[in-house]
Each structure stands twice: as structure tokens, then as C-alpha cells.
Amino acid sequence: MLKYLLSRVGQAVVVIFVVTLIVFFLLHQIPGGPARGALGLYATPEQIAAFNQAQGFDRSLPEQYGRFLLRLLQGDLGDSFTLNQSVGDLIAQRLPKTLVLTVLYVLVALAIAVPLGMWQAPRRGRVADYVTTGVTFVLYSTPAFFLAFVLIIVFSQTIPLFPAQAPQSDTLAGIFAEPGALVLPVATGAAATVAVFSRYMRSSVLDNLSEDYVRTARAKGASERQVLRQHVLRNSLTSVVAMLGYYIPRVFAGAIVIESMFNYPGMGLLFWNAAQTRDYPILLGVVLVIAIATVAGSLLADVVQALIDPRTRKARV
Incomplete structure (x- = not known):
């Protein structure tokens, strides 16, 4: 087990290193360079030169990458162009709220998807199986923003059961102080997730x-x-556990749509607002955090799967 774990950790470190290269490359592919992105289209050559000198963009690319990597190791993701705050501080404030939202809707989805998949499998080829499969495919193919619109119209306007706007508190305690405001965002995220994991559970x-x-x-x-x-249950869960780690990018992508639709103050809304204002440090910082979370999630999924089913680690070492 130790050999398998060390092998997977080594692979994760290599992948994260490659991700930092990609993020650094994206930073330098901004039209007009980072200075033009930060200062706008009407910045003078003198202003651009001063910005490049202040930010170190006038140095050679290897030296810039070395400084970029050193700052990352120190937890420095740069400063926001529009908010005049550290990107690391902004993400640290928003990430816990996004994790609360995503963990809630993934847990709700799994609580529905696992029993549903187990119920469907013995009924393969029957009417109930076809109907359930059809419903899950509809949920899977429905865009999150459209489903959010439908839920808001039905359950916030037509039948005013839940507020259309998520809790706006800056603290996690404030988020949980309004549980009703979390119902629609969690339901939106859980719908497509149920469709995905129920299909995997059924197949397994x-x-x-x-x-x-x-x-x-x-x-x-x-x-x-x-x-x-x-x-059957324990052995079937191995594929679902593995899928959880690989599903992290989709979870965060869904969070961007859900948070922007319900004005939920998480990392997805931060990314959405940064995209509107071309705040590249925030965009790249969020991309880097999601990439690292994806690698960490895949590593954790592989380790948990190896603990559940020893055959997997023997096959991968």
C-alpha cells in the first residue's frame, strides 16, 4: 500500500507542476500581455512599461516562471486588478462557501443516486427502468441555468416557498442561518449529479x-x-468513489453557474464577476485552485478505492 501511495503522490506532484506551467503560459497569452489586460486598451506605452517593470514582466520568461513558482509556494496568487485585494485572500474567503454548497448537493445527490441505481439494476429492461432512465437523461441534459430558472419561477414566484437569492452572509454561520435559501441552489446542483451517479451505480x-x-x-x-x-453494495461503490474524484471539475463548473444564478457569495460568483471585468489574476488563481483540487480529489479517490478493493492498487503499481 505504501508503494502505491508514494507512486500516486509522485504522479500528483508532476501533474500540479504541469498545471503551474499551463497557468503561467495562459497569463502570457492575454491579448496585449498582462499589462494591457490590467490597464485597459487606452493605456499609454509609458504606463505599460511602468507596469511591466513593477510586476517583473520585463524579465526573461524562465526568471518570471521561477518568481511565479516561488510566490505560489508561499501562497501568493497575486493581487486583483479591480478589487485591490490579494487573490489568495479573496479565494480563502469564498472557497469555504463554495465547498459548503458543493458538498451539500453532492451528498444529497449520492443519497438519492446510490439507492436509485441499486433499485434500477435488478429491474433492467422493465418499464420502471426505462422511465427512470428517461428522467435521469432529461436531468443530465438540462443546462443548470435553465433548471435554476425553472426552480426560481416555480418555487420562488409561482409558489413562494423558498427565496430566489442565496444567503448573502460573509460567514459560514450566516449561510446556515438561512437554510431555506439554500434549498434551490442545492436542488439545482443535485439534479444533474443524481443523473450521473445513478447511471454509474446501476452499471456497477x-x-x-x-x-x-x-x-x-x-x-x-x-x-x-x-x-x-x-x-453487491460495497463492490459497486468502488466505481462511484473513483468517479467522485474525477467529478470535481464538473462540480466547480456547476458551482460557477449556480452561484451566479442565485447570487451565492462563493468562488464561482467571484470567477464570474472577474470574467466580466477581465480580472485575470482572479481567473488564473481560481483555475489553479480548481486544478489542484482536481488532482487532490483524483489522488484521494484512488487511495480510497485501493483501500476498498486491493485489486486496484495491484493493477496500478
Whole structure:
């Protein structure tokens, strides 16, 4: 297990290093350079030269990358062009709120998707399976912004059960102080997530139902419910656990849409507002954080999967 873990950590470090190269490259691909992006189209050559000198953009690219990497290791993601604050501080303020939102809707989705997938698998090819599959495909293909619009119109305007705007508190305690305001954002995020994981769970259960250990359990007199709960469930969860780590980019992408629709004060809304104002340090800082979270999530998923199913680590070492 230790050898497998060290191998995966080494791969994660390499991937993160490549990500820093990509982020650095993107910074220098801004039309007109970072100075033009920060100062606008009407900046004079003198202003651009002064900005480049102050920010170190007049140095060679290897030297710039070295300074960029050193600042990253110190947790310095630069300063916002429009908010005049450290990008690291802005992300630190917003990231916990985004994590609260995403963890809530992923947990709600899993609580629905896992039982739903297990219920569907033994009914493969029946009317109930086709109907459920059709509903999940509709949810999966529905854009998050459209679903958010529908939920707002139905449950905030037509039937005023929940507010259309998420809690605007600067603290996590303030976010939880208005649980009703979280219902629509969480429901929007959970809808498509249920569709994804119920399909994976259904496929995984179908694969396990054809294994020899299931036939052995049935031959020993175990009921279908016992077979599913005591034998199939654990083995079927390995694919879902692995998928969780790889699903992180989609989770954050969904958070951008959901937070902008419900004005939720998280990292997604910060990214959306920065895109409107061309605040490149914030955009690149958020991209870097999401990339690192993706690598960390994939690493964690692989480790958890190896603990659940030792065959996976033997196959990957």
C-alpha cells in the first residue's frame, strides 16, 4: 500500500507542476500581455512599461516562471486588478462557501443516486427502468441555468416557498442561518449529479450481479435483498468513489453557474464577476485552485478505492 501511495503522490506532484506551467503560459497569452489586460486598451506605452517593470514582466520568461513558482509556494496568487485585494485572500474567503454548497448537493445527490441505481439494476429492461432512465437523461441534459430558472419561477414566484437569492452572509454561520435559501441552489446542483451517479451505480451493480460470488451467495440461500445489501453494495461503490474524484471539475463548473444564478457569495460568483471585468489574476488563481483540487480529489479517490478493493492498487503499481 505504501508503494502505491508514494507512486500516486509522485504522479500528483508532476501533474500540479504541469498545471503551474499551463497557468503561467495562459497569463502570457492575454491579448496585449498582462499589462494591457490590467490597464485597459487606452493605456499609454509609458504606463505599460511602468507596469511591466513593477510586476517583473520585463524579465526573461524562465526568471518570471521561477518568481511565479516561488510566490505560489508561499501562497501568493497575486493581487486583483479591480478589487485591490490579494487573490489568495479573496479565494480563502469564498472557497469555504463554495465547498459548503458543493458538498451539500453532492451528498444529497449520492443519497438519492446510490439507492436509485441499486433499485434500477435488478429491474433492467422493465418499464420502471426505462422511465427512470428517461428522467435521469432529461436531468443530465438540462443546462443548470435553465433548471435554476425553472426552480426560481416555480418555487420562488409561482409558489413562494423558498427565496430566489442565496444567503448573502460573509460567514459560514450566516449561510446556515438561512437554510431555506439554500434549498434551490442545492436542488439545482443535485439534479444533474443524481443523473450521473445513478447511471454509474446501476452499471456497477449490473456488472457485480453477474459475478461468481453473487451466484454463490444465492446458492447458499441468500435472498435478493441480502445479496444486494451485503455483497453487491460495497463492490459497486468502488466505481462511484473513483468517479467522485474525477467529478470535481464538473462540480466547480456547476458551482460557477449556480452561484451566479442565485447570487451565492462563493468562488464561482467571484470567477464570474472577474470574467466580466477581465480580472485575470482572479481567473488564473481560481483555475489553479480548481486544478489542484482536481488532482487532490483524483489522488484521494484512488487511495480510497485501493483501500476498498486491493485489486486496484495491484493493477496500478
